[in-house]
Amino acid sequence: MKAVQVIRKLGFRKWYERELLQSHLHLVLLLLSSLGIVGAIEVVGQHQDPASDLTMLLCAAVSGLVGIRSLRRYLFLLNHAEFVADQAVCRQCNTYARWDVTEEEPAAAKMAVCCRQCGNRWRIAL
DSSP states (O other): OHHHHHHHHHOHHHHHHHHHHHHHHHHHHHHHHHHHHHHHHHHTTSSOOHHHHHHHHHHHHHHHHHHHHHHHHHHHHHHHHHHHHHTOBOTTTOOBSOEEEEEEETTTTEEEEEETTTOOEEEEEO
16 A cells, blocks of 8 residues: 555645656656657658668557557556545545545555544545
């Protein structure tokens, strides 16, 4: 439960911010890999030797694999951060992200939290 440890150390808002930054860095990597694909395909067929064309096609394929991995990671991190953030609101006093972790359930991928403002307790699934 790395997320629970980071939330305990830094707080929920910092954890959420870091998750969003990390996911958007994967989006930037996706954009760069798509530029790599376009650049490699543009070079192919400019009357160079076949070995150079093969190298450029290999570069395009690697860029495509990096792009697919980046897209999957971007969507996973973004959806995970939003899933946890949707549960970070106290149902009793509607306070957002002002709670302390009281208990960790690694087997169930959940954590018990307590609202700092009203003392309400609930569980957040990770």
